[in-house]
Amino acid sequence: MPVKRSDKTPMPERDAGLRAHDFLEVNEGFDMQRAMFEAERCLRCQDAICVEGCPVRIPIPDFIHAIAKGDISEAASILRSANPLPAICGRVCPQESQCEERCHMNNRFNAAAIGHLERFVADWERGQPANGGAPKPWRDEKIAIVGSGPAGLVCAGQLADMGYRVTVFEALHAAGGVLRYGIPEFRLPNSVLDWEIDVLRQRGVEIVTNVIVGKTIALDDLLENMGYAAIFIGTGAGLPKFLGIPGENLNGVFSANEFLTRINLMRAYESAADTPMKVGKRVAVIGSGNTAMDTVRSSLRMGAEQGLIVYRRSETEMTARIEEYHHAIEEGVEFHWLTNPIEVLGNDEGWVTGLKCQVMELGEPDESGRARPVPVAGSEFVIPVDNVVLSIGTTPNPLLLSSTTGLETDQWGCLVADHESGRTTRARIYAGGDIVTGAATVILAAGAGKNAAETIHRDLSAAGEAAGP
Numbered sequence: 256m257p258v259k260r261s262d263k264t265p266m267p268e269r270d271a272g273l274r275a276h277d278f279l280e281v282n283e284g285f286d287m288q289r290a291m292f293e294a295e296r297c298l299r300c301q302d303a304i305c306v307e308g309c310p311v312r313i314p315i316p317d318f319i320h321a322i323a324k325g326d327i328s329e330a331a332s333i334l335r336s337a338n339p340l341p342a343i344c345g346r347v348c349p350q351e352s353q354c355e356e357r358c359h360m361n362n363r364f365n366a367a368a369i370g371h372l373e374r375f376v377a378d379w380e381r382g383q384p385a386n387g388g389a390p391k392p393w394r395d396e397k398i399a400i401v402g403s404g405p406a407g408l409v410c411a412g413q414l415a416d417m418g419y420r421v422t423v424f425e426a427l428h429a430a431g432g433v434l435r436y437g438i439p440e441f442r443l444p445n446s447v448l449d450w451e452i453d454v455l456r457q458r459g460v461e462i463v464t465n466v467i468v469g470k471t472i473a474l475d476d477l478l479e480n481m482g483y484a485a486i487f488i489g490t491g492a493g494l495p496k497f498l499g500i501p502g503e504n505l506n507g508v509f510s511a512n513e514f515l516t517r518i519n520l521m522r523a524y525e526s527a528a529d530t531p532m533k534v535g536k537r538v539a540v541i542g543s544g545n546t547a548m549d550t551v552r553s554s555l556r557m558g559a560e561q562g563l564i565v566y567r568r569s570e571t572e573m574t575a576r577i578e579e580y581h582h583a584i585e586e587g588v589e590f591h592w593l594t595n596p597i598e599v600l601g602n603d604e605g606w607v608t609g610l611k612c613q614v615m616e617l618g619e620p621d622e623s624g625r626a627r628p629v630p631v632a633g634s635e636f637v638i639p640v641d642n643v644v645l646s647i648g649t650t651p652n653p654l655l656l657s658s659t660t661g662l663e664t665d666q667w668g669c670l671v672a673d674h675e676s677g678r679t680t681r682a683r684i685y686a687g688g689d690i691v692t693g694a695a696t697v698i699l700a701a702g703a704g705k706n707a708a709e710t711i712h713r714d715l716s717a718a719g720e721a722a723g724p
């Protein structure tokens with residue numbers, strides 16, 4: 256426990272030396288004493304600008320005040336009224352650049368630990384008995400949701416609460432999107448995700464897996480032949496980018512998506528896995544976002560002795576959550592900043608043996624506003640490695656969008672939709688999350704799903720009134 260109220264109450268976590276070799280959760284969560292102590296640090300400001308930093312606008316001071324009173328049941332209902340995925344967001348949201356960044360405590364001390372408190376309340380709720388059966392939908396209209404990531408799940412939950420019949424169609428054999436196949440167990444256990452999804456099912460959401468909309472069934476069929484009144488597209492941005500450097504086709508090179516999916520979804524780390532994966536002694540991960548940190552830390556848990564991050568910019572431009580970065584350092588990950596890979600080297604059998612890199616220096620800001628990395632002449636060197644994993648970004652998969660007409664996309668292949676309302680360029684089709692913004696965050700996707708649900712309800716209600724009795 257901390258001794259000073261100016262300090263954020265630290266999250267208890269498992270020892271780095273132990274946890275770096277298994278997939279059990281790193282953070283252990285607050286107990287009641289820590290939660291109440293931390294809740295007392297909240298200033299309950301009149302101008303609660305922390306709420307403005309939250310895309311789903313959780314009434315943050317209210318739920319924290321309920322914790323301080325010891326009424327966790329009240330805290331849980333306040334939280335859930337705004338955020339249908341609190342156990343997930345409490346674990347993975349980048350609070351330091353959202354709600355906690357705005358916290359007035361930041362002016363002199365550390366922000367209140369809003370994310371840790373959110374997790375505490377959701378975990379308490381998880382320990383309570385389930386709330387009976389699903390309410391019966393009381394509206395006639397059916398809504399189809401394509402994709403079961405946070406955008407689709409939140410949209411589905413909100414619409415089910417408004418009385419609609421909601422079906423989520425998911426391409427994979429399990430629901431959750433990146434929460435399932437991308438973010439590893441040691442940050443977000445599947446049991447937590449399963450519970451959040453079960454809560455949605457109890458609220459009446461139907462989830463159908465193994466259906467690729469655009470292939471198994473056509474998007475237009477949903478509207479024209481299957482009786483859906485509206486569709487929300489939340490299919491994410493799951494198509495990996497590659498560098499286009501020599502050697503990328505060698506054995507032992509992966510995209511981070513494939514690497515993490517094989518571990519998380521296909522459970523490659525279990526001895527009886529259908530598709531086991533062999534990880535070498537030295538794994539280089541190219542990139543510096545959350546995906547890169549998850550990949551390099553997973554590689555250690557898969558048996559690698561050395562996990563390296565190779566990034567062409569500096570630590571300042573790194574985009575990962577600060578907590579993941581600290582955990583990666585504690586677990587022994589090595590960081591090669593200002594290092595640009597230019598070739599993957601291999602042996603005669605076609606397996607990776609090394610990564611040829613050049614040293615970079617930072618120049619003037621580029622179009623992203625970040626300092627542009629510039630190669631230093633004659634600085635090439637080789638890092639001996641057995642695997643190279645590319646984590647340099649993703650784009651939307653074009654399959655769904657190319658299977659229909661009338662949906663506009665932008666120059667990056669993202670679906671054009673209004674960020675506030677979720678309306679696309681086709682009537683009755685709405686969208687949100689990574690498919691619209693490009694790879695972003697869980698809470699932005701959740702916020703987009705929530706906004707679109709409200710618009711769908713408004714539009715259908717207006718259409719119903721226009722049609723008359």
Ligand SMILES: Cc1cc2nc3c(=O)[nH]c(=O)nc-3n(C[C@H](O)[C@H](O)[C@H](O)COP(=O)(O)OP(=O)(O)OC[C@H]3O[C@@H](n4cnc5c(N)ncnc54)[C@H](O)[C@@H]3O)c2cc1C
Nearest residue numbers: 402404405406426432433437468491688689695696697700
């Ligand atoms: C490894 C990793 C770690 C991350 N860590 C964090 C983090 O710590 N914090 C954070 O805030 N964000 C993090 N993110 C980003 C965050 O997970 C995403 O921004 C978020 O999941 C996007 O949600 P979404 O609902 O738009 O799409 P997704 O989560 O991508 O879900 C889309 C779903 O649609 C399905 N689908 C696709 N096409 C079809 C189709 N044609 N028919 C049916 N289903 C389809 C997919 O199978 C998938 O299940 C991370 C991302 C990755 C990859």
